[in-house]
Amino acid sequence: METSLQLIPLLEPIRPEMEQLESLFVEALADVEEPLGSMLRPSLGGGKRLRPALVVLIGRMFDQPAAPFCSLAAAMDMLHTATLIHDDVVDGASLRRGQETLHTLWPAGATVLAGDYLLGQSTSLIADLGHPRIFKLFGTVLRTMCAGEIRQMIVTRGKHRDREDYYRSIEAKTSSLFAASTEMAGILAGAEEPQVMALRRFGRELGMAFQIVDDVLDLTGDEVQLGKPVGSDLRHGLITLPILRYLERAEDDVHVNAILSGRRDEEHVRAAIALVRASGAIEVSLAEARAHARRSQEALAPLPDNTPRQLLYSLAEYVVERKR
Amino acid sequence: METSLQLIPLLEPIRPEMEQLESLFVEALADVEEPLGSMLRPSLGGGKRLRPALVVLIGRMFDQPAAPFCSLAAAMDMLHTATLIHDDVVDGASLRRGQETLHTLWPAGATVLAGDYLLGQSTSLIADLGHPRIFKLFGTVLRTMCAGEIRQMIVTRGKHRDREDYYRSIEAKTSSLFAASTEMAGILAGAEEPQVMALRRFGRELGMAFQIVDDVLDLTGDEVQLGKPVGSDLRHGLITLPILRYLERAEDDVHVNAILSGRRDEEHVRAAIALVRASGAIEVSLAEARAHARRSQEALAPLPDNTPRQLLYSLAEYVVERKR
Numbered sequence: 001m002e003t004s005l006q007l008i009p010l011l012e013p014i015r016p017e018m019e020q021l022e023s024l025f026v027e028a029l030a031d032v033e034e035p036l037g038s039m040l041r042p043s044l045g046g047g048k049r050l051r052p053a054l055v056v057l058i059g060r061m062f063d064q065p066a067a068p069f070c071s072l073a074a075a076m077d078m079l080h081t082a083t084l085i086h087d088d089v090v091d092g093a094s095l096r097r098g099q100e101t102l103h104t105l106w107p108a109g110a111t112v113l114a115g116d117y118l119l120g121q122s123t124s125l126i127a128d129l130g131h132p133r134i135f136k137l138f139g140t141v142l143r144t145m146c147a148g149e150i151r152q153m154i155v156t157r158g159k160h161r162d163r164e165d166y167y168r169s170i171e172a173k174t175s176s177l178f179a180a181s182t183e184m185a186g187i188l189a190g191a192e193e194p195q196v197m198a199l200r201r202f203g204r205e206l207g208m209a210f211q212i213v214d215d216v217l218d219l220t221g222d223e224v225q226l227g228k229p230v231g232s233d234l235r236h237g238l239i240t241l242p243i244l245r246y247l248e249r250a251e252d253d254v255h256v257n258a259i260l261s262g263r264r265d266e267e268h269v270r271a272a273i274a275l276v277r278a279s280g281a282i283e284v285s286l287a288e289a290r291a292h293a294r295r296s297q298e299a300l301a302p303l304p305d306n307t308p309r310q311l312l313y314s315l316a317e318y319v320v321e322r323k324r
Numbered sequence: 325m326e327t328s329l330q331l332i333p334l335l336e337p338i339r340p341e342m343e344q345l346e347s348l349f350v351e352a353l354a355d356v357e358e359p360l361g362s363m364l365r366p367s368l369g370g371g372k373r374l375r376p377a378l379v380v381l382i383g384r385m386f387d388q389p390a391a392p393f394c395s396l397a398a399a400m401d402m403l404h405t406a407t408l409i410h411d412d413v414v415d416g417a418s419l420r421r422g423q424e425t426l427h428t429l430w431p432a433g434a435t436v437l438a439g440d441y442l443l444g445q446s447t448s449l450i451a452d453l454g455h456p457r458i459f460k461l462f463g464t465v466l467r468t469m470c471a472g473e474i475r476q477m478i479v480t481r482g483k484h485r486d487r488e489d490y491y492r493s494i495e496a497k498t499s500s501l502f503a504a505s506t507e508m509a510g511i512l513a514g515a516e517e518p519q520v521m522a523l524r525r526f527g528r529e530l531g532m533a534f535q536i537v538d539d540v541l542d543l544t545g546d547e548v549q550l551g552k553p554v555g556s557d558l559r560h561g562l563i564t565l566p567i568l569r570y571l572e573r574a575e576d577d578v579h580v581n582a583i584l585s586g587r588r589d590e591e592h593v594r595a596a597i598a599l600v601r602a603s604g605a606i607e608v609s610l611a612e613a614r615a616h617a618r619r620s621q622e623a624l625a626p627l628p629d630n631t632p633r634q635l636l637y638s639l640a641e642y643v644v645e646r647k648r
Contacts, residue, residue, distance in 0.1 A: 036474050086436050110477050112410050112436050117470035119443060124463030132454040139448030146441035150360050153434050 008048060008322075010314055013307070017056040017066050017073075018049060024074040028121050039106055039114045043081050050210070050319075051181050052077045054312065058185035058199060061308035068129055072188055075125035076181045078118045079138070083145055083177075085115035134184045141180035148172020152238075163244050170211040171204075178207030191303075198302045202312065205296035210319050212289040215240035216282055217324065219273055225324035231273050235264050241288065243272075246281035286320065293320045332372060334638055337631070341380040341390050341397075342373060348398040352445050363430055363438045367405050374534070374643075375502060376401045378636065379509040382523060385632035386513035392453055396512055399449035400505045403462070406442035407469055407501075409435060458508045465504035472496020476562075487568050494535040495528075502531030515627075522626045526636065529620035534643050536613035539564035540606055541648065543597055549648040555597050559588055565612065567596075570605035610644065617644045 005019055025044045029037045052073030059069030089111050106114070119142075126138050152169050161169075182203030186196035218233045219242055233240050237259065239247075247256060255272040276282065293316040303309055329343055349368045353361045376397030383393030413435050430438070443466075450462045476493050485493075506527030510520035542557045543566055557564050561583065571580060579596040600606065617640040627633055 033471055033475055036471055039474075083440075086440060089433065089436060107477065108432070109413065110474055112413060112439075113470045113474045113477070116407075116410060116443070117467055117474070119440075120463050120466030120468075120470060122463075123447060123466060124460060127456055127460035127463050130456040132451060132456070132459075135451035135456075135459050136448060139444050139446075139451050142444030142447060143441055144444075146437045146444055147357055147360060150434055150437045150441070151357055153431070153437070 008318065010311060010318055011049070011053050013311065014053065014056050014060065017060075017070055018053065020066060020070045021049070021052055021056070021073055021077070024070060024125075025077075028074070028078070028125075032117075035106070035110075036114060036117060039110065040118060043085055043114075043118075044078070047077070047081075049077065050315070051080055051178060053315070054178070054203065054206075055181050055185040057308045057312050057315075058182060058189060061304055061306060061312070062189035062191060064189050068188055069185060071125050072129060072134070072181075072184055075122045075138075076177070076184070078122035078125070079142065080177060082115045082118035082122065083149075085111060085118065087149065089115075129188060131187060133187055137180050137184055137187075141176050144172050144176045148176070161239055161244065163241065166239070166241055166244055167208075170208060170215075174211040174214075175204050175207030178210065179204035182206075195302055198299050202296045202299040205292045205299060206316055206319060209289045209292035209296065209316065212241055212285055212292065213320055213322065216242055216285050216289070217322075219243075219276060220282055221324060227324075231269050234259055234269055234272060237262070237264065242276055242281045242285045245284045246276045246279045249279065249281075250275070289320045293317065332642065334635060334642055335373070335377050337635065338377065338380050338384065341384075341394055342377065344390060344394045345373070345376055345380070345397050345401070348394060348449075349401075352398070352402070352449075356441075359430070359434075360438060360441060363434070364442060367409060367438075367442075368402070371401070371405075373401065374639070375404055375505050377639070378502070378506055378527065378530075381632045381636050381639075382506060382509035383513060385628055385630060385636070386515060388513050392512055393509060395449050396453060396458070396505075396508055399446045399462075400501070400508070402442045402446035402449070403466065404501060406439045406446065407473075409439035409442065411473065413439075453512065455511060457511055461504050461508055461511075465500050468496050468500045472500070485563055485568070487565070490563070490565055490568055491532075494532060494539075498535040498538075499528050499531030502534065503528035506530075519626055522623050526620045526623040529616045529623060530640055530643060533613045533616035533620065533640065536565055536609055536616065537644055537646065540566055540609050540613070541646075543600060544606055545648060551648075555593050558583055558593055558596060561586070561588065566600055566605045566609045569608045570600045570603050573603065573605075574599070613644045617641065 005015070005022055007015060007018055011018060029040055029044070032040070055073040055076060056066070056069050059066060089108050123138070126135060148169055148171075152173070179200050180203070183196055183200040186199035191199065215233065218240065219231060221230060223230055229235075234243065239260065243256060247253065250256075253272070253275065255268045255275060258268040259272055296316045297313050300309055300313060329339070329346055331339060331342060335342060353364055353368070356364070379397035379400060380390070380393050383390060413432050447462070450459055453459075472493055472495075476497065503524050504527070507520055507524040510523035515523065539557065542564065543555060545554060547554055553559075558567065563584065567580060571577065574580075577596070577599065579592045579599060582592040583596055620640045621637050624633055624636060
């Protein structure tokens with residue numbers, strides 16, 4: 001499988017490490033009993049591998065041996081995949097990265113347990129690193145993500161959220177994992193404390209940019225490239241930044257308000273998407289994403305100025321320019 | 325809440341530590357946002373606290389300060405509770421310890437996430453202990469438990485399992501957590517390696533005894549004392565040791581085979597329970613549980629001979645004599 005690994009062009013310089021990462025995934029599931037292996041292999045197979053790439057690049061930036069950074073990268077990608085598996089059960093989503101989600105193929109219960117298994121696998125990889133501070137961050141980020149998701153699901157469900165609420169939510173569900181990954185990589189590299197904090201800030205801002213762009217792409221993207229229907233969030237009643245920006249100017253919009261009050265038929269969804277797209281709300285949201293990406297680039301200042309740092313800088317640009 | 329803590333009489337000597345454990349649960353949920361706190365408090369509130377008591381007693385046996393053992397005990401009880409929460413979603417169980425299960429009160433998705441949150445909390449407590457080997461065991465036991473549950477759910481569903489299969493399954497789902505708890509406590513106490521292995525064996529055998537008795541009580545117990553209907557396992561198509569022992573003598577039994585082939589109406593369930601009870605299969609199963617309990621007592625030999633060790637010895641008797 002190594003030669004077929006698809007990477008975004010920016011990540012070609014770290015292809016060897018990214019291939020090592022793939023082998024770790026294969027290894028992790030090698031002696032797993034069926035059907036668990038068949039359940040988990042496709043889930044671990046896809047994705048842009050952005051979070052693991054950050055970890056690998058930070059190792060390179062500090063001129064460290066690749067192996068422990070590949071393990072950390074694999075652990076964080078497994079944690080991420082485990083939360084996606086659970087989220088898809090939670091949302092009842094049927095497509096993820098263009099593939100059918102696990103719980104459409106297997107009983108929901110088995111899917112929950114498969115996610116738990118990956119959490120366990122991820123914990124074991126983290127344990128092997130032998131850094132108590134990294135363990136601790138692992139537990140904290142898992143809690144932060146779950147608390148954020150539960151809040152989004154129960155507290156804000158169907159309510160008209162404001163932007164503060166949105167920022168808080170994406171910070172918990174996305175940005176926290178980016179920040180933990182880059183912070184852990186800094187700790188593993190033995191970086192000075194101010195550099196570790198700079199790496200955390202870099203990850204945090206990059207994660208904010210990433211999630212805002214994800215939420216924009218949900219409204220503007222190409223279904224084939226995205227691997228899921230346009231407007232999925234809105235259909236699930238999830239109100240993201242572009243919608244909030246639109247509502248700030250057109251708060252009595254019939255279509256969006258119909259969706260907010262639970263009427264999510266195609267007519268309202270399509271009309272709402274067209275209106276949001278035409279309103280300039282997309283551009284305003286992308287400008288916010290760009291501001292976060294810029295702040296993530298600024299955070300890199302105290303770090304060693306070398307090729308891996310330049311790649312991290314470019315990744316921040318990629319995150320806002322990407323189309324999927 | 326401290327004074328109202330209900331303990332089995334055997335555990336009265338470690339009441340102070342068990343109360344400290346309760347405070348750790350309260351603390352762990354103190355700054356958790358709603359509704360997560362309300363969801364998790366009742367789940368953490370019940371139970372016999374047997375696993376945590378083992379950890380506390382092992383700390384005492386080695387004359388160690390209580391605090392880290394209470395943290396480990398709390399972490400393992402949270403891990404246990406998290407897996408119960410997920411199992412109840414998986415099984416669709418509506419009662420646990422006489423209380424309505426979480427997913428009957430909250431959306432299933434939120435329940436899954438609440439379980440994840442507890443896993444995160446548990447990971448954080450383990451991380452604070454700063455022992456890489458304990459952290460590693462944590463990841464391993466989580467994987468073992470999940471793989472065991474998935475196997476039980478998918479591979480053996482509805483099939484006529486043999487005893488080997490049953491032993492393997494309860495080892496993964498129950499015994500592994502007992503064994504990990506006692507092994508971790510030994511490591512935390514700085515015990516010699518042969519003592520750590522003896523503690524692991526003690527936990528493993530005790531866990532086997534515990535689960536066999538649980539499976540017997542499901543058929544013979546009092547609904548009020550158990551907090552769930554008699555024959556729950558059979559109603560879910562779960563074939564436990566007493567049923568297997570019964571089938572070894574009466575393999576063409578109409579009622580049990582009707583249940584095995586998916587017809588789980590009350591008539592068959594009640595008839596099957598009565599037949600199994602009358603057949604001597606209960607006594608044979610309890611004899612097996614007693615043999616495991618005895619082996620767990622024997623495993624204690626290389627450990628310091630003091631009051632806590634005597635309590636562990638007595639707990640092995642309690643586990644097979646208990647009525648709930």
